[in-house]
Amino acid sequence: xxxxxxxxxxxxxxxxxxxxxxxxxxxxxxxxxxxxxxxxxxxxxxxxxxxxxxxxxxxxxxxxxxxxxxxxxxxxxxxxxxxxxxxxxxxxxxxxxxxxxxxxxxxxxxxxxxxxxxxxxxxxxxxxxxxxxxxxxxxxxxxxxxxxxxxxxxxxxxxxxxxxxxxxxxxxxxxxxxxxxxxxxxxxxxxxxxxxxxxxxxxxxxxxxxxx
Amino acid sequence: xxxxxxxxxxxxxxxxxxxxxxxxxxxxxxxxxxxxxxxxxxxxxxxxxxxxxxxxxxxxxxxxxxxxxxxxxxxxxxxxxxxxxxxxxxxxxxxxxxxxxxxxxxxxxxxxxxxxxxxxxxxxxxxxxxxxxxxxxxxxxxxxxxxxxxxxxxxxxxxxxxxxxxxxxxxxxxxxxxxxxxxxxxxxxxxxxxxxxxxxxxxxxxxxxxxx
DNA sequence: ATTGACTGACAGTCAGTCAGTCTATCAATT
DNA sequence: AATTGATAGACTGACTGACTGTCAGTCAAT
Numbered sequence: 081x082x083x084x085x086x087x088x089x090x091x092x093x094x095x096x097x098x099x100x101x102x103x104x105x106x107x108x109x110x111x112x113x114x115x116x117x118x119x120x121x122x123x124x125x126x127x128x129x130x131x132x133x134x135x136x137x138x139x140x141x142x143x144x145x146x147x148x149x150x151x152x153x154x155x156x157x158x159x160x161x162x163x164x165x166x167x168x169x170x171x172x173x174x175x176x177x178x179x180x181x182x183x184x185x186x187x188x189x190x191x192x193x194x195x196x197x198x199x200x201x202x203x204x205x206x207x208x209x210x211x212x213x214x215x216x217x218x219x220x221x222x223x224x225x226x227x228x229x230x231x232x233x234x235x236x237x238x239x240x241x242x243x244x245x246x247x248x249x250x251x252x253x254x255x256x257x258x259x260x261x262x263x264x265x266x267x268x269x270x271x272x273x274x275x276x277x278x279x280x281x282x283x284x285x286x287x288x289x290x291x292x
Numbered sequence: 293x294x295x296x297x298x299x300x301x302x303x304x305x306x307x308x309x310x311x312x313x314x315x316x317x318x319x320x321x322x323x324x325x326x327x328x329x330x331x332x333x334x335x336x337x338x339x340x341x342x343x344x345x346x347x348x349x350x351x352x353x354x355x356x357x358x359x360x361x362x363x364x365x366x367x368x369x370x371x372x373x374x375x376x377x378x379x380x381x382x383x384x385x386x387x388x389x390x391x392x393x394x395x396x397x398x399x400x401x402x403x404x405x406x407x408x409x410x411x412x413x414x415x416x417x418x419x420x421x422x423x424x425x426x427x428x429x430x431x432x433x434x435x436x437x438x439x440x441x442x443x444x445x446x447x448x449x450x451x452x453x454x455x456x457x458x459x460x461x462x463x464x465x466x467x468x469x470x471x472x473x474x475x476x477x478x479x480x481x482x483x484x485x486x487x488x489x490x491x492x493x494x495x496x497x498x499x500x501x502x503x504x
Numbered sequence: 505a506t507t508g509a510c511t512g513a514c515a516g517t518c519a520g521t522c523a524g525t526c527t528a529t530c531a532a533t534t
Numbered sequence: 535a536a537t538t539g540a541t542a543g544a545c546t547g548a549c550t551g552a553c554t555g556t557c558a559g560t561c562a563a564t
Contacts, residue, residue, distance in 0.1 A: 081512085083509085083510060083560085083561060083562075084510090084512075085508090085509055085510070085561085085562055085563075086509085088508090091510095111553075112553060112554085113553080113554065113555085114353060114552090114554090122510075123510065123511045123512055124511085124512070124555080124556095125509095125510065125511055125512070125555095125557080126509075126510055126511075127555095128554090128555060128556075129510070132555095133554080133555075134553095134554070134555090147390040150440070186297070195411050195412065195415065196411075198411070199407050199408070199410070199411030202372045203407065203459065204325075206456065206460055223487025228480075230476075230477040230480060230481075231473075231478070233457065233478070234481070236456045236457050236460055237456065237457070237485075239454075239456055240449075240452035240457070241448065241449040241452045241453060243452055243456070244418065244448045244449065244451055244453070244455070245445065245449070247415065248418055248419075251418075251419060264372075264442075265441075265442040266445070268441070268442060268445075269442075269449050269485060272484040272485055272487070273449075273481060273484055273485065275484070294527055295527070295544085295545060296524085296527095296545090297526080297527055297528070297543090297544055297545070298544085300544075301542090303544085318519075324517080324518060324519085325518075325519060325520080326517095326519090334545075335545065335546045335547055336518095336519090336520080336521095336547065336548090337521080337522080337545065337546055337547065338544075338545055339520095340519090340520065340521075341543090341544070341545070343519075344520095345519080346518095346519065386554075446511090505563105505564105506560105506563105506564090507563090507564085508561105508562095509560105509561090509562085510559105510560080510561075510562095511557105511558105511559085511562095512557100512558105512559100512560105513557095513558105514555105514556080515554105515555090515556080515557100516553105516554090516555090516556100517553080517554080517555100518549090518551105518553080518554100519550105519551095519552090519553095520551095520552105521549080521564070522546105522547100522548100522549090523546105523548105524545105524546085524548105525546070526544085526545075527536090527542105527543095527544090527545090528542090528544095529540105529541090529542090530539100530540085530541080530542100530545095530559085531538105531539090531540085531541105532537105532540100533536105533537080533539095534535100534537070534538090
């Protein structure tokens with residue numbers, strides 16, 4: 081077969097792109113390395129020249145997501161024209177709207193075939209987003225918007241709560257039904273965890289909705 | 293080979309027992325179906341007579357854990373000599389002390405090879421324990437120990453918080469260090485989420501510690 | 505001439521299949 | 535009571551196809 085040599089970084093990215101697409105379409109276990117290399121148009125050996133195993137390329141894909149999140153979170157944390165509440169809300173907006181191609185990442189994760197991807201993702205997210213998230217909370221404490229002795233634990237609690245509720249919502253089918261009520265509940269929980277004034281997150285949500 | 297016919301239920305349990313042991317020892321992916329049947333002393337075909345796939349036996353293992361939890365939780369929920377706070381604490385004590393052989397289940401789950409098992413477990417736990425847990429919370433609201441409009445969401449939040457913090461603790465190595473401080477933080481969070489009197493969980497914890 | 509990206513046939517492994525065997529338990533017959 | 539025949543369903547293990555990962559060697563670029 082005609083041999084095409086490419087810049088290693090380009091080739092690596094190319095393989096990761098295709099692998100990601102196939103994993104999301106058919107699931108990790110159902111995608112063979114041979115499927116990936118066929119689509120990329122390289123040999124089996126090339127795959128193993130760049131990745132030491134199939135598991136290894138999954139890690140590379142996850143790492144890319146995490147990097148995207150890091151960049152987004154840092155950008156939000158660095159803003160100086162919004163307060164801690166607005167930052168936290170911006171942060172959730174950002175996570176919710178992360179997409180892959182045209183679809184929401186979060187939708188993919190909740191399909192049964194992607195447990196593997198999902199587990200790896202949730203295992204790696206906290207260590208990367210807790211520190212900046214924690215910083216936002218500490219900022220809010222200093223601004224007297226929040227009141228907690230345990231900002232790091234509060235950050236973990238909010239992330240954990242969000243994961244748990246989002247899993248719950250996806251397992252139950254009646255998602256469309258009562259988004260309003262759920263938003264109310266989530267804001268209520270966040271306010272309690274952070275020791276913020278009851279209702280203040282909803283106030284901000286309405287304010288920001290109006291500003292659009 | 294000598295053919296030994298057993299009561300199907302016994303055989304099924306026997307296969308699950310061995311599979312569980314091997315999965316926990318070596319990990320799901322690293323354990324071959326042939327390893328399992330060799331240990332049990334049956335043929336490959338017998339395995340597939342009882343389980344439709346390798347994934348299927350993993351589900352059976354998880355189901356057994358979940359059933360154990362259900363039984364334990366129901367027993368706690370049914371007690372009428374303790375209040376809602378004591379029930380919730382008993383519930384966490386029960387989860388933490390679930391064991392398999394001589395080791396704590398929770399310790400096994402956090403070993404790297406068991407991501408698959410752990411992920412499936414956490415995916416299935418909520419739908420089974422949220423309802424009774426939620427009932428305990430509602431009981432507490434009626435007893436005026438708690439104050440929340442969203443008992444179901446509070447239950448999810450507490451479970452999610454617990455998962456997140458336990459992952460966090462296992463990833464960081466300094467677990468042994470500050471258990472006291474973490475207990476303080478977790479109780480603080482639970483009290484906030486449930487709208488309980490600050491410090492009341494710690495009070496009960498000390499009281500129960502003394503009672504032993 | 506050397507480096508390193510790339511090849512593709514191949515070894516080894518494993519999940520899952522299947523045609524058929526064996527055992528236990530009947531009821532019917534001797 | 536003992537023997538037989540019939541049936542269900544537990545069980546077998548060689549086999550298949552498909553997969554992951556390897557490696558000795560090839561080719562393009564510098």
